[in-house]
Amino acid sequence: MSFNEKFDQHGVWRREFALRLKLLAEWMKDHDLLDAAVEERLHRLESQVRSDKVMVAFVAEFSRGKSELINAIFFAGYGRRIMPASAGRTTMCPTELGYDAEVPPSLRLLPIETRLQPQALVEWRLAPEKWTRIDLDVNNPAQLAQALEKVAEVRQVSKDEARALGFWHDSSPDDNPLVGANGLVEVPKWRHALINIAHPLLKQGLVILDTPGLNAIGAEPELTVSLIPQAHAVVFILAADTGVTKSDLAIWREHLITEGEASDGRLVVLNKIDTLWDALSSPEQVQAQIDRQRATSAEILGLPESQVIPVSAQKGLVAKVTHDQQLLQASCLPALEKALGEGVMGQRQKILRAAVAGGINELRAEAGRAMSIRRRDLAEQMMELRGLRGKNVSVIRHMRSRIEQEQAEFDGSGAKIYAVRSVHLKLLREVFNLLSTPTLRAELAELTHALKQPGIKLGVKRAYGQTFSRLREGLQKAQILSTEIQSMLTASFRQLNAEFSFSLQAPKEPELTRYIHDLDQIERSHLQYLGVSNVLKLSQAEFSERLVRALATRLRGVYESALGEVELWNKSAASQLDAQLRERRRNFGRRLEAIERIQQAATGLDERIAEIDTQEGVLNELDAKLTQLTSHLLSGSAPQARASVSFNAAEPVALSQAA
Ligand SMILES: Nc1nc2c(ncn2[C@@H]2O[C@H](COP(=O)(O)OP(=O)(O)OP(=O)(O)O)[C@@H](O)[C@H]2O)c(=O)[nH]1
Ligand SMILES: [Mg+2]
Helix, strand or coil: CCHHHHHHHHHHHHHHHHHHHHHHHHHHHHCCCCCHHHHHHHHHHHHHHHCCCEEEEEECCCCCCHHHHHHHHHCHHHCCCCCCCCCCCCCCCCEEEECCCCCCCEEEEEEHHHHHCCCCHHHHHCCHHHCEEEECCCCCHHHHHHHHHHHHCEEEECHHHHHHHCCCCCCCHHHCCCECCCCCEEEECEEEEEEECCCHHHHCCEEEEECCCHHHHHHCHHHHHHHHHHCCEEEEEEECCCECCHHHHHHHHHHHCCCCCCCCCEEEEEECHHHHCCCCCCHHHHHHHHHHHHHHHHHHHCCCHHHEEECCHHHHHHHHHHCCHHHHHHHCHHHHHHHHHHHHHHHHHHHHHHHHHHHHHHHHHHHHHHHHHHHHHHHHHHHHHHHHCCCCHHHHHHHHHHHHHHHHHHHHCHHHHHHHHHHHHHHHHHHHHHCCHHHHHHHHHHHHHHHCCCCHHHHHHHHHHHHHHHHHHHHHHHHHHHHHHHHHHHHHHHHHHHHHCCCCCCCCCCCCCHHHHHHHHHHHHHHHHHHHCHHHHHHCHHHHHHHHHHHHHHHHHHHHHHHHHHHHHHHHHHHHHHHHHHHHHHHHHHHHHHHHHHHCCCCCHHHHHHHHHHHHHHHHHHHHHHHHHHHHHHHCCCCCCCCCCCCCCCHHHHHHHHC
16 A cells, blocks of 8 residues: 555544544533543543644755655646756755645745744744745646745855854864855755645645755754654655765764664665666666665665665656656656555554554543442442332431431531542642753753853763753652652542542553653754764854754653643542542432432332332443443554554654654
8 A cells, every 4th residue: 555545544544533532522421421531531532633743754965856756756646846856956944744724825934044043943833924925826736836946045145144044164164065256155045944735645644844955954953853853754865876875874874863773764765766777788687786776775774675665756756747657667656655655654553543542441441430430329329219118207207317417427528538639739739840841941051051161072972961861860750759649649549439438540640751761862862963063063152052942842842741641640530539529419419309209209119219220221321332432433443554564653752742
């Protein structure tokens, strides 16, 4: 199955899931099963599935054919070249293609001058007025292609200006752009481009990231330390005629392999195989050459050969536009699409579905609990009423006063229940504090300060190491606290259960240590970035500030996920208490009402008993229906296809986003 087909299938699943979830929510609401925790859980599941994005980044040295490959895989339907692809350096700024229903079809461009200000890219995204917007006419491929030419625009600036913009580093002259006869250097006109179009794949949550060649990648730290590591798959492109060059290898090392992590989310494309087609060689000879290049490249990059896929992007595009089946097969593009589909999408689907399945199980447990409270109440009433059989008026009156007394006692001990709640909240505040923005900000201020010290070059690893070990310590502390809170909660719930025959169960405690893994990964990507040649740039204050900004936004994401988990935990505990209190109050009301009716002989005892019987039956049906509805959701969540090419989506990132 090709990437496009697989993606479509994933989209269908997501739409169906959202629909089923909505039905489940309505049904639960109708049957009074929707408490705050269940609602929150439903909401999370819904947005998790709705907003699930899959980012595929194309990274390579300039002119390897990144943009052409994007054209061939995704945009051949327009009947022409859409993304500018030409000899020499073409794409000058990172270009993200995606779909956001709130924004009209457009190309938005962030001026390069924004680099003179400290805000991170993520922050600029929130300031639409700072972007230049060009509306796109998606029904007019020529207009579309012409508008997109903008991502190739450049500006001539003085060396000083280039330095301020981060394109000129006295410390690493080899990476600097060439100086023209007029003493000016060429820099990109734009810092980032966002293309918003309702392409079917983009509509379903695919985000494509096209990047410019080497220098510009290095010049935007955020690309290296945030965007590329967070992509679910990275396609790295080589040219078949040259194989792995020195600069290819530099990019591969800087951006695509992270020590200690599998190269699973990486796919290598050996592009331009058509340059090896040659009328003077037999097809076998050509194939032998391609095979050789493939084997050598795989070996140099340290990958299995199956992860290196030879194609011709250009011939693939031409073949699709001219409907030439033979050429399409020769271009090998379908094989690449298959690998992308089964590898990237297959893995992504698996991860999302597994995450969703966990959520549904919790949901079922939570709703199941509400039902078991009701079931127990009915059983109690039943016993009480059965006990009344054959009893005289005074016994019934006595029974009534006993229930009233019980009720008064229960109301009196409400304070005990609230005490549990307030102790819980007080302890939680400490956890919240450990994960809060001010704590993070203080840590990063220290790192910024450290990085600005003259001669930090050799101490970068240590400065990061210190900050990160404090962050890890904080998370560990939060985890220890959570575990303590959990045991306190379990104990007090047990006590309340014994005293009031509640069926409280402490919700699953948050797993904060999981985020330590995210921290490790972030630290590694920064150190790797700084380990190559960029470390010299730290002598520029703006550079280290930009870097720490990028770091801050990524860390904030991690901490927000962690906080979200703690909040859900808290909500689930609180809503259980609320639900039990509410149900118990109702239970007293119902019992008194039943006795009253019997006293007034409005209903016979037997009729009342039969009524409870019916209610029990209804409850059983409800329970069965809940099981049915949730397993329906789960069955849709079973992974359907197994990936035949095994490369995983960037797993930790995907999981933390999913959480
Ligand atoms: N013969 C041949 N040429 C190709 C192929 N793929 C791309 N090209 C050409 O290579 C040149 C560069 O392609 P681009 O897609 O612009 O390369 P890029 O990697 O996006 O380069 P930058 O945007 O500069 O980073 C263009 O002239 C393409 O037409 C291919 O499969 N075969
Ligand atoms: Mg390009």
